[in-house]
Amino acid sequence: MASVAGLPDYRIQLEFFEGPLDLLLHLIRTQEIDIYDIPISRITEQYLEYLEVMRDLSITVAGEFVLMAATLIHIKSKMLLPPDPVLTEGEEPEDPRRELVERLLEHERFKKAAGLLHDRQVIEDSVWTRGENEFEEEEQEAVAVSLFDLVKAFHRIVERYKDRIVIQIQHENVTLEAKLDELRALLAVRKMLLFSSFLEQPISRIHLVVTFFALLEMCRLREVQLIQDALFEDIRIVAC
């Protein structure tokens, strides 16, 4: 198919479609089609032409686009069928387009909401406040570490660890109990440990994982506190 009727500059617009709903909405709105009465046959045809164009441009057509194509064709075929004869007299047959229209409208509402957030972001980026305060008891003011931060920090260490060449020969028997005892002993002496240096000590992957579990366990038992002074900074392990 050579060109898409009424939409000459598709090459530039293609990038903006976040997904099939976005594309469909664009087709409907630019042609000023009544969303409650979509000419499904025409829209399906245009939609499929778009997918062709994407393929021509060697853009990988994501699965959700193909799924939507199937949905459109399904609706189109349903609309060709005569109304259900089993339907009792006076009962309105359900419009096969209804569910899709609802999804499109919801998508459009969220697009608007995203637009509002965008505008507010621009405004907020245009205001300045006074700088950071320095509080006396800075220890308490530290950013609370979320589980996400912790897992991310662990992931970073595992990544770094991957690069090392380690030959593991014997089966290691690391128990959580043993690791907990080890940690407690270490904290009794050192009071404070850095998350990064602390996890780098063990020599094998299984050690690494068990140590991490032990740390989580100690957090749960309120034996240690995890403190991060600022975003992305090293996490400190402090005995409670």
Place this chain on the structure above:
Amino acid sequence: MLRGELPNELLAILFSAAEPVLIRELEEVFPDVGGEALGRALEKLEEQFNRMQSAIEIRRVAGGYRITTRPDRHEVIRAYLRTKPSAKLSHAALETLAVIAYKQPITLPEVMEIRGIKGSSTIKTLLEKKLIEIRGRKKVVGRPMLYGTTQEFLTHFGLNDLSELPSLEEFEELINTESASDENP
């Protein structure tokens, strides 16, 4: 302390604070005034102060009060600080964030269902920027994680609380007026 001094005391605190000042925090400073009276005093201060100023203003953000420069002064400040507008969130990230803000707590599959797109990279970005947080797990098969917006989300978008966001129905009306005016220009 003299009653008449309260507005100035409050103003001094607002000026010195880096984060939005909460009434709860002020109650600790003024134990004999009480939260309600502090709230009224802040409202009055906000109104009077903003009427007089044209460069800085008192704003309600994330459940507290703060003094900021006015948005229309951004050019001169940028010239002075030699900064550019910071990197904005992508369109996809904003849309994901909008879905989470309105439907929270919500799981990733539910977000993808509404957006009609697969993919979880925007969730990661939003988590990293601390605009959303994990709110536990949904008690369904697979126990997917639930996401919700954070205090940082409110601050980032200059919202006092979530109720300041227009309802989705209001967006629908907006869309209907727009398409109606398209037909009759």
